[in-house]
Amino acid sequence: MAIPPKPWPTGMVEQPEPLVRRVLAPNPSPYTYTGTQTYLVGNAGQLAVIDPGPDDADHLAALEAAIGGAQVTAIMCTHTHRDHSPAAVPLAQRTGAPVVGCAPLVLPDDGPRADAPFDRTYAPDRVLEDGESMTGRGWTLTAVATPGHTSNHLCFALEESGALFTGDHVMGWSTSVVVPPDGNMTDYMASLAKLYDREDRIYYAAHGAPIENPRQLVRGMIGHRRQRENQIRRLLGEQAQAIEDLVPQMYKGLDERLIGAAGMSVKAHLIDLEQRGMVSRSGEIWTVN
Structure with a gap:
């Protein structure tokens, strides 16, 4: 906004x-x-x-x-x-x-x-x-x-x-x-x-x-995060990628000042998915399991 x-x-x-x-x-x-x-x-x-x-x-x-x-x-x-x-x-x-x-x-x-x-x-x-x-x-x-x-x-x-x-x-x-x-x-x-x-x-x-409308907003936020998870898994399913490759595909037209923060959020999602056994990494490259 x-x-x-x-x-x-x-x-x-x-x-x-x-x-x-x-x-x-x-x-x-x-x-x-x-x-x-x-x-x-x-x-x-x-x-x-x-x-x-x-x-x-x-x-x-x-x-x-x-x-x-x-x-x-x-x-x-x-x-x-x-x-x-x-x-x-x-x-x-x-x-x-x-x-x-x-x-x-x-x-x-x-x-x-x-x-x-x-x-x-x-x-x-x-x-x-x-x-x-x-x-x-x-x-x-x-x-x-x-x-x-x-x-x-x-x-x-x-x-x-x-x-x-x-x-x-x-x-x-x-x-x-x-x-x-x-x-x-x-x-x-x-x-x-x-x-x-x-x-x-x-x-x-x-x-x-x-x-x-707090519960409605929170429900939407949970759904938004699940969509991000699915987006990451879909993109990694197409090919193994680094976080810096994922960000521009996930955040179209993002203010340049927020690119670093977006990368951190993607990383947070990847770590969560990794702990759940859905993705894995080799160095900076992530793949879907």
């Missing part, structure tokens, strides 16, 4: 429902759409901040203005890509709130996403396990483990309204990038199936518009 024309609501406070407000960070890119959306969950008394975003002075000032006189009881991160968690440190210093959520994760190389490697500053005060909750006055956020995009990825369910904050696991504007070795297609598909079995009313992703 193309990035919409400006103006975008960067730095503005929007309120999609009574317990939820969002502030858009000034970090648009082909990977982040119009930027990272930071969510403020709660009320004038107590708030949780989900995905504080990049360590950017303007974004932090916008968050402080949105928080106002409320007490921040938790700064919660879905995962540790650098467009999601670096503002946790300065925001914790300014508010005194603990950093809570996903486990720390740093890898030396995050593939083609030069704009969003892992955040080396992230040091949570508490790691939430699947099903554990944070509570405030009038709200409860429960962790839903969704590895795949990254191995430490969490979603957060707002129990009072049926909303799910999906980070980068499910987005309405694009499919999630799965970059091996940490990104894992087998885990990603299992996490999609896990969300499909839930009955969340609406998804709020870190990038893009709210998703008002």
Whole structure:
């Protein structure tokens, strides 16, 4: 999906429902759409901040203005890509709130996403396990483990309204990038199936518009990934090929800036298929079994 024309609501406070407000960070890119959306969950008394975003002075000032006189009881991160968690440190210093959520994760190389490697500053005060909750006055956020995009990825369910904050696991504007070795297609598909079995009313992703038909979208995403699997097997059935040969056949007219990411997703699919005994490789060349 193309990035919409400006103006975008960067730095503005929007309120999609009574317990939820969002502030858009000034970090648009082909990977982040119009930027990272930071969510403020709660009320004038107590708030949780989900995905504080990049360590950017303007974004932090916008968050402080949105928080106002409320007490921040938790700064919660879905995962540790650098467009999601670096503002946790300065925001914790300014508010005194603990950093809570996903486990720390740093890898030396995050593939083609030069704009969003892992955040080396992230040091949570508490790691939430699947099903554990944070509570405030009038709200409860429960962790839903969704590895795949990254191995430490969490979603957060707002129990009072049926909303799910999906980070980068499910987005309405694009499919999630799965970059091996940490990104894992087998885990990603299992996490999609896990969300499909839930009955969340609406998804709020870190990038893009709210998703008002969540189960329908997730079903479509699972189908899309299965189509990619079948496409890979068909192409390899025609002849053994390398990933760099598969990408232009699978992604017609792709923005050149996204070719590396597409190659990583193809690799993630191939590794998953290899583990299931459907393909094999010799060096850089893959064949169908």
